[in-house]
Each structure stands twice: as structure tokens, then as C-alpha cells.
Amino acid sequence: MLINNFLLLGAVLFCIGVYGVIARKNAVMVLMSIELILNSVNINLLAFSMLHGNADGNTFALYIIAVAAAEVGVGLAMVLLIYRNRKSIALDELSEMKG
Amino acid sequence: MIASLLAVDFTAPTVDYHALAPEIVLAAGLCIVLLVDLFVDERQRWITSTLAGFTLLGALIPVVTLAVIGDDTRYPLSGESLTGRYVVDEYALILKALFLLAGYVVVLMSADEIERGRYYQGEYYVLLLTSILGMVMMASSRDLISIFVALEFLSIPAYMLAAWNKRNSKGNEAGMKYYLLGVFASAIMLYGMSLLYGVTGTTLLSEIGPAITASGEFSGVHALAVAFIVVGFAFKVSAVPFHQWAPDVYEGAPTPITAFLSVASKAAGFVALTTLVFVAFPRADDVYQPFIFVLAAASMTIGNLLALRQTNIVRMFAYSSISQGGFILMPLTVAGVDGAGESALKAVVVYLVVYAATNLGAFAVIIAVARKTRSGEISSYGGLFSYAPALGVLMTIFLASLAGIPPLGGWFAKFGAFKAVLDAGTGWGYAIAIIAAINTVIAAAYYITVMREIWMKPVPDGDATPIRTPSSIQAALVITCGATIVLGVLPDLVGRFGDLADLTGALGR
Amino acid sequence: MLAHVNDSAGWFLEHAWLIPVVPVIGFVVIILFGKRMPMKGSEVGIASMVGALVLSIGTAYQWIQRVDAAHGGHDEGSAIARGIAGFGRSLSAAASGEESTYVAPVIKSWTWWQSGGLEFGLGQHIDGLAVMMLILVAFISVLVQIFSLEYVRGDRRYTHFFAALTLFSGGMLTMVLAENMVQLILGWELMGLCSFMLIGHWWEDKANSRAALKAFFTVRVGDVGLLVGTAIVFFGANAFAVDNFGSNGFSIQAINAWAMSGEASHDVLLWGSVALFIACIGKSGQFPLHTWLPDAMAGPTPVSSLLHSSTMVVAGVFLVARVYPVFWEGLSIPGSSVNFIVLIGGITTLIAAFLAFVQNDIKKVLAYSTVSQLGLMMMGLGAGAWIAAVFHIFTHAFFKCCLFLCAGSVAHSGSHHSFDMKKDMGGLRKAMPVTFACWMIATAALTGFPFLAGFWSKDEIIATVGKNGYDVFFYLGFVSAFLTAAYMTRATYLTFFGTPRGAAAGEHHGDEHGEEHEQADDEAHVDALVHAGAHATAGHDAHDAHGHALAHDAHGHDAHDAHDAHDAHGHDDHHGAHHGPHESGKLLLVPICILAFLSIVAGFLQAPAFGESFEKLKLWVEPTTAPIATDDLLVGGFGQSVAVAPRAAAEGEKVCGYVAPSPGQACIFPAVTHPPFSWAKAGVATIIVFAAYAISFALCSLVYGTRRNKLQGLTGRNKLLGAGHRFLVNKYYLDDLYEKVVVRAVAYPISQAAYWINQRVLDGTVDAVGKGGRRTGEWIYRYVDQGAIDGLAVNGSGKAASGTGGALRPLQSGKVNQYGALLFGAAALGALVLVIVNI
């Protein structure tokens, strides 16, 4: 199998993720989109790791998975916080500060 | 699987505990703070801030001893595949010291603010220490993985700190924006890193450097990788056009955290960027130089122009720090030019040090003044000199330093940046120098607006009662002001820090 | 013949530089201590001028000795003895009529300052011309100061007046003996300053201060020429001076030698001489910058007499005479029939004479007369009549000073401080016999009455002009003589003949004005008392005068009234018993009589009609016209006296000024021509003058007489004459041109325009940049920072979304999404560009 397939998958996932971040106004959806990007990165890394035959990529992917979990934890906490204060998690309402 | 694992001789990595001591002290310290916070009485929570302060100073001790012992590059973790991924050299030590000291000043600034705001003090300091630990790690990281981990280490607590004003919707907004954009940016950066790994086959920066052009051709994937990675850090240092989060977050976050973000967090971003540029991309200067050139020019110009229109002092400082970021980026545009690299590295490091001192000082004044005026508007500084001359003069000193007026520290920082780009002697260098020169004037315009308020305008509401400044903030002011002046009058003190042949020399090959 | 004299030139000659120092010290003393002195400082002024005069006389005496010694001692004898003595002379100087014995000037110089190896000196350059001027200036100054003692007594600024007067003389003396051009400029400008102070002496009145300003300013316009001309001449002459004289291009001696050397580029000389002459136009009141001079009559009369006789205004003439070779060569005086100087001089002499006819103010008549005479001098200089012009300076000083002092005397005692001939004078000859007699003598001398001073000098100018081929100006000289005689006759008639009018008839000046301002008087008195208290410089009971003075001031009278008023400040002698005209006191008359006497005899210093022994002035004043060995001219170095033994010049023809001197020789003065005295020409001139007397007197008695006739009011009836009269009354509209057009243009539209440019264009640019910065900030924020998001992210992603699925269309991103969009957009764009560039 060609590495291109994996990379293509990664790229597609990345694009979907980016689109989600830009287009979704629901904070949770945005979070999920970011997770998609991270996963696309993971796919890339794993594919490259296989390609190069060293473990750096694998290690990297493991770290990313771990860190992503922490990130999502923080993120969800923040979403909760906002929901508590505003009863909404729509991002477009977060525009109090300007200038 | 297990058999195969067993088949390999496991050689434990050699750990240089001395070299790793700052991180260990910090980690231990933050655990202690967390524990203490759990058990002390509500009224004695001030202990946590004291402890946090001692932790930072304690972590500074090994940094100093390491620096005194010698200039050998140390590898805290050395082993077969570990050597070179985490490095303690002069460059790292200086920056560690910078982060620790900046953190200490932030702790000093926070003590009173956090206590009065009835926030969760223990968690606050724990998060602060964690973030600082991330920064300290960043200074030593020489590997994509460790850089990423350090970055997240310093960022995630920072997201939470930014949203510290839990019940304040501005605080929520700040935290959310910072968080989402930060994560998004690091995701993009990670994508770039994955590509970089793909084309070079290694995550070790010192190997990426030679490998990046090993295949002969410099492909589109290389360019994409480099660009995405730079973007990730450009976000961190809030370079235009990746700056939008900064003003909102600065305004919404508690002021000490704003100071922390605008100085330490930003510095960490620069550190990573610098390390990458010098160690990983020395052969990719064609790619990153124009990119950084645009970032630098845009940051200083747009940052300045937008700062001109601000009425809120914190937002003004946000844009000011964007513009200052442009100045710090400026030397990196010529990092790849023969002979100029050293100047550029020196310039960045010196600029970071000076900028940290000055900007922290300015925020300390802002905190002190806000205690009385309860306002972030620039107009609330009217007549400050008449009722709080010391604060007025100090603010003037910090602003003048930011504007680059000798003999205050800022001038030498700016001077170094100019020197670096002119040292290169390229057209790009001259171009950015001219842009920067003009921007110096624009910057002076809004700094002086504040000075004008302080010295020449009447007190807005006629309330000319003096300001009582808490001793911790006084200490912060003394440290920062002293540093600002001393660095300006005797720049050699910090100028020597920049003698970092190692980074460009040994590792750059 | 070698006629060596002692190396020491004599104490007075060696120390002639002290002459200006004395008055300058006097000035300082007056300023510092004057007010505390018994005579308010005037004694110091007079003493210093007397000191200067004594030194000048000593200098003159020794100079004459030196000249005579240079001529081998045979001149010691009387003219008769000299006529007989035809033996023992190796050089037939007398026989040829051309003096070729070199009498070395006594030149000294001290380094004043140096710059880039160039030494600027202060020193003295004593030769015949300088000696003549020194003695003239010092002498006239003494007389004028004595006159002023009485004339301005009790003035508010009595002390300042004497201080300025003294410094003024000091300035002129400095200039006269200047060794170099810089020193000359120093004296020149010092005079300018003092003229400002003196003309504007009564500055409470706006008209006076305006006149002072105008004088200073007009002269200053000319000074541009002086600065530029000095620069041109300096750089032209410098190399030559350094090589040959060891001095530099400022040295007057060196400049003269350079100009005659033939090495000088004609262009440089031309431009230099034109520039310098522009300075003279300003200073000496030549057309077209003469307009300040009549206005300068706003000053007290002693000032006018000093300014317009021997100092200030002759400074320009003196400058031309001093560096005559520059003009000689630069304007090609020999051999041309018209040149810049002669033209300006000619025009000036005519137009000023015409203007003198329409003046009612006696001092203005004299002022225009001065301008006219200065024009004549310039004309003479321009036409090569050097000695004649210099001689005219000499004689003119006496009679013009005398005339001014007479006018002052008349105003002081005869017309109650009015200078208006038509209103306040007439028939004064009986009341003021001495003044009248002196006036008549001086007028006769001025107009060229035979054998008086003016006769000799003026006729010599005209004769030389004619001989040198300036035919037009020769006739113009006669016209001028005619006009001079005519307008002076008119002035004399109006002042001393006819019936007394106004104040001369004994009407109290104050009475008529008092009636006019009856109502204002009381109020003015209050003012007057207050001011009298504040400004009383003399403790006498002049309240009455003060009252009037301030009444006039307060009600904005014309300049003359104000003069009177201020003059009146100090007069305690005639406010008591009688108001009618009477003879002036001794302090006024003595100077006048002395001057009148000199107006008679001064001419005999240079009266060629009576033989060579009456050509003393030429002998003493005119430098040698023959080439001199350069070695003799060598200046011995700075700070040292040069008392070179006069040595016989090369034998032979008069080459200077026509042929360049041979190597090793230098010329310092051109061989000007001296026409033999012609009785015929003198006769013609005399006839013209007498005719003018007759015609003018007749016309005056008709026009101004009491009997009615057709001539009266003619200018009102005849349009052409009326236009002419108006043209003259308006001074050819030159003042209007300057004040209303040039000055007003510079002072208002042009400066306003410049200021407008400053404020709107330059400053506006700066402000606009400043504001622009802020606006750019706004703009960037609105359209780039946020707009890019709206445009790029919202619409862009919206469109993208609509492309991928209608369901996503309505989504509306918040700020976070926008920021994210921009973040990624920029990253993608950057990456894209880099990718494209790098592949």
C-alpha cells in the first residue's frame, strides 16, 4: 500500500477539521473538529513512522493522544463554565470585547 | 512482542540530576503548593503565594549553579536515542532564568490581586507554576516532541488562568477564545510537524537541520511543513495576522495573568521559534525568512497603528506587545544570513530579557493604579504624577523604555534588533530596518499619550488621594525598574548573555 | 629722488587708531555713568569728541609734515619760494602737475580674530583721505555736540542722546581709518545702529520710529551689497594680497593694489564694484534708495546736521573713494562716457533737486539738497573726478552742517519748533540777524557763489566730468547747479523774506492748537502732570510745555508737532516772557558762525585758479598715481607699523589705471586727471547761478508774496503742472512703491503665504501624518483586522459552505470562528505562496 493513501486520508481529515472549526458555532463541535485535525496528524505520523522505520513518529502520536485528552478536558470544562454563565455555548455570542 | 522487547538490552538513560534540577524543583514545588493549599486555613492562603515564590527562586538556584559551573552543553537525559533531545546549554539557562524571574515577578504581582479577588489561590499558583515549568522545559527542548509537550504544558494552564475570572463573562470569553484558537493553532502546527517528520525522518532538531535539504530538492511539502510550524508559534507570540486573540484575552484575563501571557508565554513562543529557526531550519532560510519578514513588518506596523486608537490601557498594551513582538521577530528575518545569525540570536535574547523587565513593570504599575481607579481606561491615568509621583515616574520610565529611549533598557534591545538586521546588510535587512525605524516613532506616539495623561492632564474625578501600593507590588516594581535602568545604562550585563556560539555553531550544523 | 624719512612716522600717525577709541570709551562712560554726572553726560561726549579732534589735528599735522618731507623739504617754504625754487629737484613733480612721490600710508594692523588661517585685523590705514575725513568728522561732531547742549536741553533722554551721538561719531571714525573691509563694515553698521537710535530719538511718536526703521532698513538693503561685495573682493584679492603683501583680501591697501594690478579678472571687479556701489546707494541716499533720507529728518536737528553733512551719508561716497581702484577698473571709468555710478549719481542729483522745490519743511529741503549734492559727488567719482569729489565732501560738510544748524536755530528760536516754512516762518531776517547771515553765507557756498567753498569744489567736479568725456553729465552738472541755486533761493525766501507767518509772526504755537483742542486740554494736562512726574529729566517748570507735548501726543498729531512738543520739553528760556521770534543763544550761534566762516575759506585749500600753492588738498590727499615698488608696499606683518621710507617711483608716464604695472611694481591709485582751471567755465557757472537766484527770487516773491497774481495757485489750475507738482509731492511715488508695494508685499502677503505654507502645508503634513496614523489604525481595524474576517472568513467560508451544502448556509460564525478562519486562512495563504515560490 502506498503511503500516499494514508497521507491523503490525513489531509482529508485535516480539511474537514479545519472546516469544522471555521464553520461551526457550537463550541463542542469545534472541539471535535480540532480532535479530527489531531487525528489526521496522528495518521500522518504513524504512516511516516512506518515509512522511515523509526519509532519517533509512534512516540509522537502517543504524546499527542495523551495531550489531546488533557486539552479536551480543559476545553469541556470551559464549555461548561460558559454554559453555566450564559446558558449557551454558541461561540458567536462571545463577542463582548472589541477594539 | 514482549519477547522482542526483552531481547533488546534495556539501558537506562543516564540522568544528570543537576541539569534537571530546576524542573525537578518546580515539579516538587507545585505539588507542595497544591498539598499545602488543601490543608491550610482559608485565612492563611497567602502561604501559597509565598511558597510559589520560593519555589521559583529555589528553581533559580540550580540554574545559577549550572551557569557558574561552566559552559559545557549538558544532556540531562542521555542515552541511545535520547541524547540531544533535551539540552541544557547557556541559551537554555538564560531563558530558564528569565522565565523563573518573570514568574516570580508575576507571583509578586498576583499576591494581592488574587487574594482580594477571593479566587482559588492554591490552584492559581499551581497552574502558574505548571505553566512556568512548561516554559522552562521549552528552553531546553531540542526535539519536535519535547517542544510540543512543553508547548502544551505551558499553554493548557494558561488557558485556564486566562479564564480565571470564572463569574465574569469577559473572563469566560477570554479563556474560550484563547483556548480554542490556541488548540487550533497547535493542531495546525502539529500537522506541519508531522509533515516535517515525514520529509526528514526524524524529530530531533539537530538532525532535521541537515536533513531538510538532504534530498536535494526543497519540495512543497517542506515549505508547507515549515510554514505551518511557524504559524503555530506565530500564534503563540501573537504576530499579525495571528494576533486577534491577544487583545481580547489580555483584556479579559486577570491583569497579572495578562502580564504573564504578554511576557512569559510570549517569550516561550519566541524561544521555540528561535530554536527551530536556528537549529532546525538553518537551510530553510528561503522559506521562513520572507514569511517572518512579513510577520515582523505586519506585526510592528499594524500592532502600532491599532494601538494608537485604543482607549483601554490593557488593550493598548496588548497591541503594544504585538508590535514589540514584531521587533523581536525582526532579527530572525536575517537569521540565515552568513555572519548575521549570531547578532540575530543575541538580539532576540536581549530583547526578550529587556522586554520582560519593562513590560512586567508596566503591568505592575497598571495593577497598582487600578487598585485605586478601578478602571482600565487610559484617561483614568490623568494627573497620576500629581498624586502618585512615584508610580507616575515609574510608568514613564517603563513607557520610555518600551519606546526605546536611552538610557533605559528598551533602547539597547531595539538597538540590538537594528544592529542584527543591518549586520546582514541585505536588502531585506535594510527594508525591515527602515520599517522598524518608522514604527519606533509611531510607537512613541501612543506611549507618550499615556505619559501625557500621567503628567499633563488633570485628575479625572478630582480624587487625588494617594495610592497605597502593597509591598509585593513595590518589590515587583523595584525589581523591574532596576532591571530596566541597569540594562539601559550597562547593557553589557545582558549583552554577554547573547554570546551563544553553541546554538548556532555546534547545533546548527 | 629718495626722500627718506624716519622710520617712525610720528606719534600721532602711529596712534591714529586711538581716534575712534576715544569716543567709544566716551560712549561707554556716558551709558554707565552719564546720568549721574552734572551735565548728564554731555560733558563726556564733548570731551571725547574734542579729544578725537585733537588727535586728528595732530595726525593731520604730522601727515602734512610727512607729505612735505617726502617732497624733499622744499615745500616747507612759501608758495612763492616754491615757485622760484626751480633747482635741486630730480623729479619734476610740480612741473608735470602730477604727483608721483609716494607717501606711504601709515598702516597698522592687529589680529582681531582668525579663522582657518585667515586673520581678520583691526587697524588703521592713515593716508590723505583718512586724515581729511578724520579731522572733518571730529570737527563737525564737536560743533554739533556743542549745539546740542542747548538744543536738546531738558530732553527726556538727554544722556542717551549724547551717548548715541558720540558712538555715532566713533563709528564713522572707525570706518574712516579702517585698515580693512571688515573694520569698515564694523564702523558702517555701528553708524547704522546709531542712526536708528538718533532718528528715532523721540520714539514715542510712531512717525519717528517709523522713520528710524525706514532709515535703518533701507540702508540695510544696501548692506547686502556691502556684504556680497566684500566677499567678492576678498576672494578676488586674497591670493594677490597674500603673495605680495603678506596680508589678505580684506586689506584695503591690498585690494587697491590688486584692482590696479591687471591680474584681477574684470568680471570679478565688475561684480564687486556693482555690489559695493549698491551699499553706497543705500548709505548715501542715492536713487532709488534715497527715500529714507528726507524721512530721517524726524530726528532732532543736530542729528540731521551730523548725519547729513560729514558722517552717515558720506560714508557711501567715502567707500567709493576709499577703494576707488576697484570702481575704476570694474566700471572702466576712464574711457567710457557713462557708467553705473555716474548714471546713478546724475539721476540722484537731478531728481532730488526737483523734489527740493516742493518741500515745505525747511529740513526736508536741506535733506533733498544733501541727496542732490551726494549725487553730484557720486557723479564726480563715477567720472573720474576723485579729488574734486573728495573735496566736495570736505566743503559740503561745512556749509550743509551750517545750514542745518541754522534751520535748527530758526526752529528753536524763531518758529516755535516748527520746520514748516510756509506756515511758521517768513521775514525772520530781522529777528535773527546772525542766523540769517550765516544761512546766507552757507547758501551761497552751497550754490556755488564765486570764491566760496562750494564754488571751488562743485566747479571742479563739473569741469573734471566734462574733461573726462562724460559730456551729458557735464551739462547735467550745470543744470544741477542751477536747480540748487533756485531751490535754495526759494527756501531762503520763505524763511527769511516776505512776511512773517504763524509762529514767526509771534503767534503762540500752543494757542492755536490749544483752541483746537480746548476740550481735550484738561484731560491732557492730567496726563502731562503724571508724565512730567515720571519723566522729568530736568527740574524746571515746564509743565506748560509738557501739557502741550502730551496733548499733542495723545491726540495723534503729525510728526512735526511732536518734534516741537518734545523740543519744548526743555525750554525754560522762552516760555516766560515772549513767544515771538528772537535770536538764538550763544551756544547755538557759535558753532553756526564757525561753520559759516569755514564755508567761506575752506574752498581755498583746493583753488586751482590761484596756482599750485592753493592745491594743497590734492597734494595732501591724493595718493601717488605712479607705480611703486612692491617691496615698499609690503606690510611688515600684523600688529606692526609700516613706516616704509617713501621712495621715488619709477620714472615716466602715468601708467596706473591705464596700463598694468610691471612686475615688482604695484599701483595703489589710478592716474586721475586734473583739468586746468578755466575761468570761462567758472564764469558760465557763475552766470547760471546768478540767473537762478534772480529767477527763483522773482518767482518766489510772486508765488509766496502777499500780492495776488496769476502764478499763485497755478498748479491747481494747469493740469500738466498740477500733475507734475503732485508727482513731485509724492516723491515720484517711490515711497509708495516701496512701502505700499514692496514692503507691504513682503510683510503681508508673502510672509503670510510663507506662514500659511508653514502651517497648512508643512505642519499640515505633519499633523496629517499624525492624524493619519490614528486613522490608519481605525481603517485597518475596520477593514483589515475585522473586515478581513468578515470578508474572508464569513463570506468566504459562507460561500464555501454554500458550495458544499445548502444546509450549512445559515451558519453564522462568532468571533472565535472568524479569528480561527483568519488564522488558518493566513497560514494557508502563506504556505501556498511559499510552496509556489519554492517549487
Add this chain to the structure above:
Amino acid sequence: MDPISDQNWLLSLGTFLPLAGVLVMLLIPKKEELLHKQIALVTALGTLGVGIATLAAFDYDQSARLQFFVDTEWISVINSGYTVGLDGISLPMYFLSMVITVLVMIYSWNHIPSPGNPKAFLILMLVLQTGMAGTFIAQDLILFFVFFEVVLLPMYFMIGVWGGEQRQYASLKFFLYTMFGSALMLVAFLALYYKTGAESFSIPYLITEGINIDKDVAMWIFAGMFIGFAVKVPMFPFHTWLPDAHTQAPTQGSVILAAILLKLGTYGFIRIAIPVLPQAAVEWAPVIGVLAVIGIIYGALGCLAQTDMKRLIAFSSVAHMGFVMLGISTLTEMGINAALFGMVAHGLITGMLFFCAGSIKERYHTLEIKRLSGLLVQMPKLGWILGFCAMASLGLPGLAGFWGEFPAILSAYQPAPQLDVTLFRTLMVIAALGTVLAAAYLLWLYQRTAFGEPNPEFTGHGHAHSVGAAGNDEHHDDLHDVNVYEWVAWTPLLIAIVVFGVYPQLMFDVMDPAVTELVKVFHQ
């Protein structure tokens, strides 16, 4: 020319002594106003004492060489040293700065402008003194730059806090303009540093090396310095900050600004730009000359348009500095000597004029020329002093102003051999015309303010015809003639104007050897 290092502590002492005073004053509370004045004055006098000692110790036979020379490490990473020294060019200005500070201190004794606070005012003045003196002794570009900038903020605050009604605008403009100039100047300094091999910022070193720079590059470097210095001078068209700053500044600020600060620019040209980059200077000289002459005429015209006395004097500075720059642009000994002399003379004369304007303002509460009249009647002494200064300012021989003007004009007739003679001769004539305009605006000013009868508004007698009678009483008390503080502060300046006018050799003697050394390069 090797520098002389004897007694080299003198300069550092003289320069930094004021800061000692500042430190003491910082520790004393604001209320002790008299004590502050005393300390400040004593410090300034002490500094002047050091200055006099410097004058005494200066070896006048060696004035072409740098004396009291110190060269120690300062910022070794950029090869910049603490290099200070004094030669004939800098000595007069160095000393003048000390004198002016003392005189201004004396004047401040009873003239602290509103809103008071002598502590801050005097501290700023002392800091200013350090900056000014430091600029004149610095022999290292970076050191020069630092001192050059040190004066910026104190002056900004002096104008902005103690100035007139438009003070904020004026001070901002002053600040930003100067910042703009110095930013470009710094870039130019750095370029110079690299183009000479990145060895040193020392001016003597750069003078030996600068000539080797490629001419095209040198032109650009010179351009940067030109803007930096030209703003400070200020030269047309960079002058527009000056009228505002001068007009709005308190009297003391105006005096210091006129007497010293403007000279930093011209000094920079003479000390740095021209000797270091002679080849570029030759190319730029015509530009400088033309702008200088435009400045002369333009400044004079600007003066004629003014209705405010102080603003008029401010504009006259533009014209006078034009003469200085014209002298410099000729690149000859005479021209540069004239420029240096003109700098000092202008400092004395215009400083004095600003003192006069300040005192008039203090008495009449206005400087509107229309309303002032009859000064000589009400305050004869002040009137005479004003007249004296006006005469000195318009370049009357025998007073100091002339020796800056006349030699400058003279030198333009024959500029350095490399320059276009025709152009400079044209400039000479136009500059000479400028002297006429100078006479015009100064005498006009004098005529309108000093002559005539006093404006009834101020005579203090409530006559019916006096329109402003209502406000008379308050003015009346202020109408006193020159008081003792003013006499003490002014007499040295007045004497100096006469002494330098009568015996200019005093200064030329000191400057000449150094200048000769400086322009040598143009005669090779």
C-alpha cells in the same frame, strides 16, 4: 591626532555631577521648595565650577586634539566604549551648556512656571544638563546617541507640563519629530558601523575608516544622519516643531532649547556626519546649502507674519540656524568656524531674547505684539535689553551675532573645491538678503513693542479712553522693571554677547585648529 588623556576624570565629573544633585533631590519631599532650589543651584554651580576647571585645564595649544580623553569599555558586545573627550569644537558648547543651566536656575529662583513643583522642574533641568554636556563630550556614536536622546524626555515634560496653552500638542510634536529623526540616525550609525568593518563606534576611528566606504552607500548613510540632525537643528522643511515647542515651552525651556538643544543637531553635522563621511558630505553639501538658505528666507518671512512675540523669536531661530547650516555646507574652515561661532552666538542672543520674552509675558500676561507698546516707557531697562538683543540678533558688527553671520556668508563665496561655486554664490546673495529681512522683522518687532506710548490697557490708570480699564489693577502690580534675579541671570549673557562681539578671537582661537584639522580632507 592622538588624544590627550590627562585629568580625564574632569569630563565625567562635569557631566554626571548634576545627577548627584538629582539623587539628593529625589530623597527630599516636594514641599521643601527652597531647599530644592538651593540644591539645584548649588549642583549647577558646582557643575559650572568643574566646567571652569575644564576651561583652565584645557591645553589651548593643542585644541585640535581630543583632551581629557577617556576610552574604556562600555558595551563590549557591540564594541562601543565610554569614549569621551573634548576638543576645540566641543569646548565652547560644553561650557555654554553649563553656563546656561546655571543662569536658567537663577532665573527660576522666582520664576517657576505654573503649575509649580520646583522639585520636578529642577530635576528635569539637571537631567537635561547631563544629557547636553554628555552629547558634547561623547566620542562614541552610541554614547552620543544615548546622550542625544537623554535630553528628549526632560524637554518633553518641561514643555508639556510647564508650557503654555498648546503645550500638549507642542510637546508631542517635539517628541515625535525628534524620535523620527533619531531612529533614522541610529540606523545610519549602525550602517556606518558595519560598513567600516564593525570594529568600533569610536568617532576618531570612524573618521579614519569612513572615507573608505563606497560613495553610494555613504550617501545613504549620510541621508539617515542628515534627517536625524536636520530635525534637531531644525532645517527647513523639518522645522515645524520648533515654533510650537519654543512658543509653548516655559521661558527656561525656550532658553535651553534655543541655546543648547538646537545645537546638538549642528554639532552632530560638524562632529560626526561631515568628518566621517566626507565624500558624501560633498554630495550633500549643495542640498544642505539650499535648504539652509531657504530656511533663512523662509524663517524670516515666517517671522514677519507673526503676531506673537515669542513665536516670532522662535521663527527667527529657523533663520539663524540657516546661517549656521550654510556655513557648514561650504565645508571650509571659515564656514565651519562661522557655524560654530554662530551656534554659540545664537545660543546667547536668542536665549536672551527668550528671557526677555518670558519676563514681558510675566509682566503683561501677553506677548501679543499688537497689545504691547511703549515698553521703553514703562520698563526702560527691559526695553533697552530687548533692543540690544534685537540688534545683536540682526547681526550688528561688534556684537556676537555678526561673527556667525558674516563669515558664513563670506565663506559661501568660495566653498570647498569640490562644490559648485555658482550655486553657492547664488546662495550667498540670497543669504545676504536674509540679513535684510532679519533687520526688518526684529526692528519691526522692536518698534511695535518698545517704542510709542504704552498701551493704555497697561498703564494702570483707569482713564475713560482706556478700553481694558477693567483689568488694569491686576496688571499694574506686575509692571516692574528688571529685578535682581533677572539681572543676575542675564548679565553674563549680555556681557558675553559684547565680549564675543568685540573680541571673537576668544572663541575662534579655540575652534580654529580643530576645524582646520576637520576640513583638511576637503583640500586634498
